[in-house]
Amino acid sequence: MTRISLTVDGSKVADDVEPRMLLVQYLRERLGKTGTVIGCDTSNCGACTVHLDGTSVKSCNVLAVQADGSEVTTIEGLADTHDGDGLHPVQEAFRECHGLQCGFCTPGMVMQTAALLQENPKPSEDEIREGLEGNLCRCTGYHNIVKAVQHASGQAAGQTEGASA
């Protein structure tokens, strides 16, 4: 067992963990941060994406001990990282543009989008598609996810088929 201390969604936490424990397991099993989910075992799907010291990572690809001393933000704490009330603009955009259906990939998609827009605030459609390539969705066909990212970045007004509002 190894002692780790880190900040998760603004709270300081400390635990003894097995060195093999993955960050995603630590978040879910020890901290009850079940908003972050596990969709695969080969780091392909990106459903477990969180921010580690401001950078998006697949939390199934990081050991909990590697996060020692770091700051982790999950989907549950994302809204608190932006100035203003309520949802983070990326969360709001996913709802507005119907960028989710079953919602299982959504935590990862939202976290990856937030990181993408941090690096590139006005991405083109191609840049969005490249930037989200590591996150799988089986429901939306990605069409409205791309729209949501455009909407969140203040581009294209998030025009979505059938959406007039």
Added chain:
Amino acid sequence: MTATQDAPASEIGRDRRRKEDQRLITGRTRWTDNLTVPGLLHLAMVRSPFAHATITSIDVEAAKESPNVVAVLTGTDLADLQGVCINAWPITPDQVAPTHLPMPTERVAFAGEIVACVVARTAAEARDAAELVDVEYDELPAVIGIKDALKDEVLAHPDLGTNKSALWVFDSAEAGTGGSADEAIEKARADGVVVEREFRQQRLIPAFMEPRSVVVDPTGEQITVWSATQIPHILRFALAATTGVPESKIRVIAPDVGGGFGGKLQQTPEEMIAFAVARLLSKPVKYTETRSESLVSAHHGRDQWQKLTLAAEKDGTVTGFKVELSADLGAYIAIVGGGVPVLGAFMFNAIYKFPAYHFACQTVLTNTTWTDAYRGAGRPEATFAIERMMDELAAEVGVDPMEIRRKNWITHEEFPFTTVAGLEYDSGNYEAATARAMEMFGYDELRAEQQRRRESNDPVQLGLGISTFTEMCGLAPSRVLGQLDYGAGGWEHASVRMLPTGKVEVVTGASAHGQGHETAFSQIVADRLGVPFEDVEILHGDTAIAPKGLDTYGSRSLVVGGEALVRAADKVIEKAKPIAAHLLEASMDDIKFHEGRFSVVGTDQGLGIGEIATATFAAHNLPDGVEPSIDADATFDPVNFNYPHGTHLCAMEVDTETGAVKMRKYACCDDIGNVINPLIVAGQVHGGLVQGIAQALWEEAVYDEAGTLVSGSFVDYLLPTTADTISFDVDHTTTPALTNTLGVKGVGEAGTIASTPAVVNAIVDAVRHLGVTDVQMPCTPERVWKAINGAGDGGPATQGAAMPHFEPDAEPGTSSTEGAGA
């Protein structure tokens, strides 16, 4: 959103943002794997690495000694507690079917089958110990692939004596719905056109994003089962029917469920084992699969060979169609199993006026993962077959492929139309949907560009693909299901409960797993009862809350479940009316209900339905003999299937030097009748399109000769990503369905059913001038390149693709997987 709270003009047709989303975008979710209960133990499965083997011994001692292991159990330990996995649709009376024990004791029949399980205090400890279970196997020869299975040389289940499970036949001459397809073909051979092809429907994996998970808590009077399932009601029935536990002692809950696409329409061994272990140990247990386990053990879809013969007159008027299918069931017959290709049987004639039709499907058992429903279930296969064949016919006749369709389709004046398969299509307008799709697509301009590229010998050629599809959905009229020997009905149930505060609780037997029922159903009820959208709460997916239901699949929730809602809401109004009359001191005849208000005709007197609910709750002043309740239930059994249709157009660029393909444009116009929520509908279409496109271009479950699933992880099974896909042009025409009050049609499967042939037709169209007549799916660059370079002699597309025309000894074997994953 400016509509007033108390008098929404019309909720139906409005692009409401979803009620579901707030919790999903903030991580406030209840996936089964998120749940825990005190004393919860964790399961890990020990799975066979062999496709076919006798289990000679299982040594569990080392595993039992592992830290925090509570028990290590084999099929012998579970004995009768484990129940059995059922096949609810024996398609013929003499169907050959193996018994499917969740955990067999003597023999395994596919790689991934469970032979033991470990119960431990944590999931990690259970998995560690599972590695220590020492199973000895005697390997048996395995049969992989349909064509080898048909030879009956190697048997998937030696005790059954054959791999052939059932032969299901429909013939329009025998059924009296049309002429003889054989005669039509014979005549066309003499003085018409005959097109013969054999297509492969490769095996796919549903690959819902949420891995399956189950928690069983046996403490308390009822055993509670939480499962990532599409079918809580059917699962409850199956658990009770096969374990002897009274149905009333079982509560099944499908909490948040992360996608299904048919893949969670199953009674799984994992659910049965968790149920048995919880009962045996009297402790709550959880099992959550890894993705690799999911890909190898959750049921697969498709997997057919389609031998097709289309007969036509010289001008392209189709005179008959003969379909000879063989379909791979896998090692066991799943809950719908052989019924999947039978669902397709009625759809090969599609939107066309074929005078003669013959369908035969031989199902076979193999030593592979079982197969069952995957989005579209039988209908994508049928649509692919006929839409590819119509393009081939057009090429034979030498006309534009849209022209050949126009010549043969049912015109809008001809509805209702009884098809050669015996179905009555109630409504449709193929001309209108096609015109709109062609306009959006820019069909003529793209044809002109194609011509320019041909003439300039551009290395990148352009192809246009058409798919004019219909489907039968809204499963299903119970009487028809009975005639087809399906084990259950197809009705749906709803309850509307008027709460004392005026809020409305709606209970549906449909079980959403991403579709947005909470939003769309709220819109329907809000309109019907004239109450605010926000005041309607939709409850579902828990057999204790929604005691009656047949769950969600087959594009049924809206067209069957939605109609049940309408009927329950109407009953509420009828029950409230005498109470309103009494309170308003008026005659029943003078009471009119409009937009949520009961009013006395000719006066300004009236009461809102919420006020009636409050008065009914108090029950201080009700008419004599009237019960103090205006709640109502309805169970709706549809009289007919439901027939959405549409025209899908796809433009593909094919690099003739490398075989690489690129989607240039995709436009579709679906007619799904009246639309409840256009935002949700567009989302269903987009997602459906990509699943169908993925079959055409990327996905295939590949087995090696030993029966190992080679594409057993997301590294090898190619789900499309954002970078692989494009944005789509989606629109609708509206021809209301005539068989439900709302005039709605199903949309959940439409995109998947339609898109696959549009893509392949486009690829073939791009290189047809080079002699290519088919490319087997998935159309990898290697296959496309080989088709181009091997077709100089006009021969078959790729090795193992369109089997060289019906040679009985043709050996596809595992060649069907050639080039996959490239």
